Amino acid sequence: MKANFSPWLLHIRDGLKTLIELLGRDYPYVSALATDSVGLGLSISQHSKAVRNATMTTERGVVFRVWKDGLYSEYALNEFDPAAAEATCGQIKAALDAQLALLRETGTTIYDTPVLDDEPLTLFVEKETEQLPETADIKALVEKLTALSDRGMSLDPRTIECFTSAQSTHISKLFLTKNRDLSQSYVYSEGMVGVVVMEDGKNQMDYASVSGLCGPELFDGLAAKLDKAAAGAAELLSAERIEPGEYEIITSPEVTGLIAHEAFGHGVEMDMFVKNRALGKDYIGKRVGSELCSMHEGALCAENVTSYAFDDEGVLAGDVTEIDKGILKTGICDALSALRLGVKPTGNGKRQNYAHKVYTRMTNTMFDSGDSSLEEMIAATKRGFLLEGMESGMEDPKHWGIQCIIKKGREIVDGKLTGRVVAPIILTGYVPDLLGGICMRSRDREVFGSGGCGKGHKEWVKVADGGPYLKTKARLG
Amino acid sequence: MLEQVLEILKNAGVYAWEVTEMRTEGWEFYFIRHALDQNRAKRIYSLGIKVYQKIGEDKIGSAGAELPPTASSEEAKKLVANLAYQATLAPNKLYTLRKPSEAHAAHRDRVCVDVPAIAGDFLRTLKALPETETEDLNSYEIFASSATRRYLNSEGVDVTETYPESMAEVIVNARNGNHEIELYRMYESGSCDAAGLERDVKKAMAYGRDRLLAKPTPALGKADLILSGEDAIEVYAYFADRLDPAMICRRMSDWAIGKPIAEDVKGDRVTLTAKRELPNSSLNRAFDNEGSPIRDTVMLRDNVPEHFLGGRMFSCYMGLEDSFQPGNYAVAGGKQSEAELRKGKYLEAVEFSGFEVDSMTGDIFGEIRLAYWHDGETVTPVTGGSVSGNLRELLGELYLSAETVQYDNWSIPAVTKLNGVTVAGIE
Numbered sequence: 075m076k077a078n079f080s081p082w083l084l085h086i087r088d089g090l091k092t093l094i095e096l097l098g099r100d101y102p103y104v105s106a107l108a109t110d111s112v113g114l115g116l117s118i119s120q121h122s123k124a125v126r127n128a129t130m131t132t133e134r135g136v137v138f139r140v141w142k143d144g145l146y147s148e149y150a151l152n153e154f155d156p157a158a159a160e161a162t163c164g165q166i167k168a169a170l171d172a173q174l175a176l177l178r179e180t181g182t183t184i185y186d187t188p189v190l191d192d193e194p195l196t197l198f199v200e201k202e203t204e205q206l207p208e209t210a211d212i213k214a215l216v217e218k219l220t221a222l223s224d225r226g227m228s229l230d231p232r233t234i235e236c237f238t239s240a241q242s243t244h245i246s247k248l249f250l251t252k253n254r255d256l257s258q259s260y261v262y263s264e265g266m267v268g269v270v271v272m273e274d275g276k277n278q279m280d281y282a283s284v285s286g287l288c289g290p291e292l293f294d295g296l297a298a299k300l301d302k303a304a305a306g307a308a309e310l311l312s313a314e315r316i317e318p319g320e321y322e323i324i325t326s327p328e329v330t331g332l333i334a335h336e337a338f339g340h341g342v343e344m345d346m347f348v349k350n351r352a353l354g355k356d357y358i359g360k361r362v363g364s365e366l367c368s369m370h371e372g373a374l375c376a377e378n379v380t381s382y383a384f385d386d387e388g389v390l391a392g393d394v395t396e397i398d399k400g401i402l403k404t405g406i407c408d409a410l411s412a413l414r415l416g417v418k419p420t421g422n423g424k425r426q427n428y429a430h431k432v433y434t435r436m437t438n439t440m441f442d443s444g445d446s447s448l449e450e451m452i453a454a455t456k457r458g459f460l461l462e463g464m465e466s467g468m469e470d471p472k473h474w475g476i477q478c479i480i481k482k483g484r485e486i487v488d489g490k491l492t493g494r495v496v497a498p499i500i501l502t503g504y505v506p507d508l509l510g511g512i513c514m515r516s517r518d519r520e521v522f523g524s525g526g527c528g529k530g531h532k533e534w535v536k537v538a539d540g541g542p543y544l545k546t547k548a549r550l551g
Numbered sequence: 552m553l554e555q556v557l558e559i560l561k562n563a564g565v566y567a568w569e570v571t572e573m574r575t576e577g578w579e580f581y582f583i584r585h586a587l588d589q590n591r592a593k594r595i596y597s598l599g600i601k602v603y604q605k606i607g608e609d610k611i612g613s614a615g616a617e618l619p620p621t622a623s624s625e626e627a628k629k630l631v632a633n634l635a636y637q638a639t640l641a642p643n644k645l646y647t648l649r650k651p652s653e654a655h656a657a658h659r660d661r662v663c664v665d666v667p668a669i670a671g672d673f674l675r676t677l678k679a680l681p682e683t684e685t686e687d688l689n690s691y692e693i694f695a696s697s698a699t700r701r702y703l704n705s706e707g708v709d710v711t712e713t714y715p716e717s718m719a720e721v722i723v724n725a726r727n728g729n730h731e732i733e734l735y736r737m738y739e740s741g742s743c744d745a746a747g748l749e750r751d752v753k754k755a756m757a758y759g760r761d762r763l764l765a766k767p768t769p770a771l772g773k774a775d776l777i778l779s780g781e782d783a784i785e786v787y788a789y790f791a792d793r794l795d796p797a798m799i800c801r802r803m804s805d806w807a808i809g810k811p812i813a814e815d816v817k818g819d820r821v822t823l824t825a826k827r828e829l830p831n832s833s834l835n836r837a838f839d840n841e842g843s844p845i846r847d848t849v850m851l852r853d854n855v856p857e858h859f860l861g862g863r864m865f866s867c868y869m870g871l872e873d874s875f876q877p878g879n880y881a882v883a884g885g886k887q888s889e890a891e892l893r894k895g896k897y898l899e900a901v902e903f904s905g906f907e908v909d910s911m912t913g914d915i916f917g918e919i920r921l922a923y924w925h926d927g928e929t930v931t932p933v934t935g936g937s938v939s940g941n942l943r944e945l946l947g948e949l950y951l952s953a954e955t956v957q958y959d960n961w962s963i964p965a966v967t968k969l970n971g972v973t974v975a976g977i978e
Contacts, residue, residue: 082621110619116641121801122864123641127616127633134619135595150593153620169592173578176667177587180674185586216640234802270911275805276943277911318770318937318975349583349690351722351733410589429593431581468905470920472733477904477918477937500937502904502918502975530720531737551937551975 076200077289079259080110080246082134089156090136090250096163098252101140103189105251107386108136108154109428113243114207114290118219120227120235125212129241130526131536135428138166139387144186146410147173150429188413190387194253197390199383201260205289207242215240215290222297226269229304232311234277236300237268242290249388256388262379262536263292264524267300269307278313280306280463280481285523285538287377306463306481313482313497318551322458322486323501324451324543327520329461329480331539334439335527336467336476337505338362338369338396339539342405343422343434343471343529348414352471354405362402363509368442369397369541371406373421376438378538379523380424386432387423394420400509408434426533433529441541444515451514451545452486459483459550460491461499474505483550500551511546518542552598552620552627557703559628560600565635566611567603567648567705571840572596577696578670584690585678596620602634603648603705610642646867650706654844658837662713664697672743673719680749686756689722689733695743708842715741716833721752725759732762734902739959741831758901761932762921768898768936769924770976775897776938776969781958782906782917783967786949787882789942790823792910794850794858796865796874803911806856813854813946818970819885820854821949825877826962834878834960843875850877854946881962885951889966892952898974899923900938913943915972935977945969 090106097104113129135152149166219238226236242263249256268281282299286292325333338354346352354362373382373391384390387409395403407415408423411434424435452460463481470476482497523538553572560568579591601615614637618630673693680688694717701711716739723734734755738748778786793812798804806812827845828835838844841863849857859871866874893899899922900906906917917938924931948970956965 082619118641119801122797123612123643125612125614125637125641127614127630127637132617134621145587146589148589148591150591150595152595152597155621165594169594170590172667173580173590173592173670176671176674177580177590180671180678182580182674182678183586185583185588212637213640270801270803272802277803279911315973318939318973349722350731351689429595431579431589431591466905466907468918470904472731473920475904475918475920475935477916479907479916498909498912498914498916498939500916500918500939500975502935502937530735532718532720549936549975549977551939551973 075203077203077206077244077259077261079200079257082110083108083246083248086154086156087248089159093159093163094250094252096159097138097140097166100167101142103141103192105139105249105388106136107428108248109246110134111243111245112208113241114210114212115241116215116219117239118216118223119237120223129243130534131243131245133427137428141189145184146187148431187410190409190413192251192253195256197256197383199258201287203261203289204291206261207244207290210242210290215293218293222267222300226267226300226304230271230308232271232273232308233269233304234272235270238266238296240265240290240293249384251388254388256384258383260287260382261289262287263290264379265293265296266524267296267303269304271307271311273311276311278307278310280310283522283524285379287379287381309495310482310497313495316483316496316499316550320547320549322455323548324455324458324460324545326460326462326543327540328464328522329478330441330541330544331522332464332467332478333508334369334441334541335436335537335539336469336478337509339371339436339439340469341471341474341505342396344405344407344415345411345434346471347405348411353474354402354471357402358404360402361400362506363397363400364512365399366444366512366515367397367400367509369440370394370442371396371436371439373437375440376521376538378438378521379536380437380538385421385423386425389419389421389423392421406434406436408432424535426535430533433533435529435535436527436537438521439537439539440519440521441544443517443519443542446514446516448516448543451516451543452491453489454514454545455486455489458486459496460486465498476505476508477502501548502551503549508546508548512544514545516543555624556598556600556618556627559631563631563635565602566605569601569648569704571599572701574699575696576666577694578666580670580674580693582691584688600631600634602631602638604635604638606639606642609645611645612638612641612643614638614641643864644868646864648704648706649708649842649863651708652844655708655710658710660711660713664713664715666695666697669695669715669717669742672745676743676745676748677719680752685727686723686725686759689724691722692720694718702838702842704842710838710842712836712838714835717742719748723752723755723759725756725763727763730763732759734759739833741833741835744831758921762902762934765921765932765934767978768919768922768933768974768976769978771898771974773971774974776972777892777897777899778967779899779965780901782903783963784958784961785906785908786942786967787823787880787961787963789908789910789913790821790851791880794856795861796859796869796871797861799859800865800868808856811854812856816854816947818948819951821851822849822853822883823851824849824881825860826879826881829879829881829957829960829962832879832960836878839876845875845878879960882964884953884955884964887950887953889952889954892950892966892968896927897925897968899925908942913941915940915942937975938972939975940972945971
């Protein structure tokens with residue numbers, strides 16, 4: 075079935091067009107992004123059950139962007155009445171004028187930016203889904219998750235809790251200017267099962283997740299993830315500490331994705347180029363990884379939680395080759411940064427929601443696959459670790475430092491897994507060293523979209539990342 | 552809209568309900584160097600509704616949603632009806648909502664927030680920060696807003712609070728020829744703390760200068776670690792998290808009232824207090840999100856849990872009627888001065904990629920962006936490598952300076968020392 079476009083957005087469309095015309099009398103460029111995204115969130119564990127008709131990305135509101143005298147300004151609201159466009163126009167102008175008065179009073183200078191082009195473009199996209207979150211059988215889903223949590227408790231006597239969570243969001247967005255009229259709707263979902271175990275007063279937890287560009291039907295896949303999470307948590311109870319040092323490593327697709335995201339995800343967000351905050355700016359066309367290192371980024375390069383048709387600035391989605399055989403080709407770019415850098419936007423302008431500013435943000439960030447098998451990669455490892463499970467990551471685009479917190483490592487000695495597990499692991503290092511060491515990559519690849527991504531320590535958006543197993547070297551602690 | 556929803560809820564035949572109405576007005580300014588990249592304003596209204604249904608004699612279920620302000624009366628009725636049904640699907644052990652108390656009756660919302668004035672203070676302060684030829688501001692973002700929150704429930708609680716919420720994100724650059732590094736800072740507060748901003752940005756610039764000269768971190772094995780910045784909050788958040796009834800009920804924390812949290816303690820014992828107010832904190836509130844009055848309460852005294860504090864559901868399960876979700880915390884200073892703690896050999900880490908303490912396991916991680924290795928004679932700025940360990944195992948030798956310092960909603964010892972942390976170097 076089609077993920078139907080929001081009736082509310084259809085209802086306010088003409089009112090928005092009127093308001094754009096009214097604002098256009100004072101501002102040479104005006105755009106409106108209106109959103110109406112509904113969702114379902116379920117959290118079921120042994121100790122707590124909750125139903126929410128909301129997720130991280132549910133919202134309903136409008137943001138207007140205007141340009142005048144080299145300055146972009148925005149006004150966000152969520153009480154838009156299509157019959158009162160004139161009053162809203164006055165409200166917006168009064169607020170922005172008051173800000174300009176303060177800026178004049180404080181002697182603030184403007185970062186002069188050209189006006190965005192407004193080439194005519196019309197698009198109406200309703201993507202396919204099997205189910206919609208707003209009409210899902212919540213009773214059946216709660217029963218399914220409850221049974222999953224109960225089964226999780228039965229797998230190991232040391233288990234003290236089994237969490238499950240399931241979120242599904244039906245996104246609808248409308249982007250309008252004088253000449254553009256873009257509409258899109260799609261559904262994405264994500265779920266997680268986590269198992270907490272306790273022994274001798276010590277707790278450990280492991281989890282597994284599912285995500286996809288689909289509806290609540292995705293949650294059927296959680297059952298197959300439970301055993302992995304339960305076994306993972308139990309393993310952590312007897313895990314040893316790692317001896318800090320540099321090791322050969324094989325990254326599982328989840329860890330590969332984390333590295334992609336932290337290394338040349340944040341590192342090539344081109345709004346950082348405008349501010350001279352990313353070393354990548356000086357490395358376009360230069361080697362940053364081995365011949366076996368290729369990476370793509372874009373809403374079109376995988377079907378997952380952020381595979382939209384157009385971004386929050388009305389730029390069509392793309393698929394960018396960021397790194398080709400080790401050479402950094404380009405970054406990703408929002409529309410205003412593209413104007414300032416003299417390049418084309420890549421469809422990566424995203425907002426946390428209508429009330430937040432646009433930044434250059436990631437969508438699907440993926441390492442390309444190769445032609446090895448995991449078994450061959452293990453056999454080629456003299457002494458190292460197979461790294462599994464991600465906790466968190468942090469990057470330093472200015473210095474290309476990287477920090478990844480990883481759940482566990484499986485020891486490999488002389489080409490064989492020894493059965494020894496170490497945890498937790500902090501992987502640190504210099505990105506070109508890490509990518510330069512890639513010497514094998516597996517044929518398969520996976521995409522993970524159950525997490526969120528911040529810019530600095532705020533502006534949370536959905537992203538997905540992944541790739542194949544990679545063999546390289548890294549410092550582990 | 553609110554009155555309409557309350558009427559619908561009262562006639563919906565539901566067991567209980569909560570409504571949270573929020574009005575937010577915000578001004579935002581984004582700068583590249585000192586040139587304005589973009590200005591933004593917002594005016595947002597939200598109405599959160601949570602419906603409860605009793606299930607059998609001893610269970611209760613809930614379902615929540617946000618009603619858009621543009622929703623029609625019919626949409627509101629449909630939403631409440633849906634929530635009333637959905638709440639029957641997720642049974643939890645019975646608990647009750649907050650009842651009105653003297654604190655609710657005595658409360659008056661008198662705060663008036665002048666958003667343009669706060670924004671102006673930030674604009675003037677950041678513009679005037681002292682820069683040098685080699686240390687300056689790369690970019691900054693200013694957020695000033697006024698929020699008015701009204702919380703109502705079916706027990707009769709009805710409280711309104713207006714408060715300022717501010718934030719400044721500042722990127723500091725330091726350079727030596729072509730070599731440039733940056734330091735990230737995010738300052739959250741009620742209104743603009745001009746003196747605090749200037750003090751901290753100057754410190755960041757000094758760290759920037761030192762990072763340019765930093766040598767690779769030596770592989771120290773086990774070393775004593777001093778945290779003298781905001782990262783130390785992560786250490787103390789571990790204690791607050793483990794005193795949350797939600798952690799206790801789920802057995803993710805084995806701490807018990809009256810039972811010391813660690814044995815064989817050679818260092819300082821921690822005293823942690825939930826505070827209703829700290830100067831200019833962004834989280835100064837009289838009531839939490841569930842209408843529970845917030846008051847100064849000692850949670851942990853000398854390493855012995857005194858009060859578990861947290862959300863309503865798990866607090867009820869533990870019979871903690873006076874519990875609440877704290878916003879501000881204060882950690883008491885220790886026995887020794889900062890100068891005394893700085894004797895001998897230690898690694899003072901001041902900049903991490905991200906410093907984390909896992910509240911459930913106690914695991915500590917952090918990649919070092921800048922630290923100072925004090926070898927007893929000389930002090931060497933170092934960078935790279937990481938610190939790791941387990942706080943549960945390190946509690947015996949945790950030392951706190953007598954002097955304290957405030958970072959938004961946390962007042963903590965100026966220096967926190969953890970002995971025996973693993974330092975993976977890159978030398």
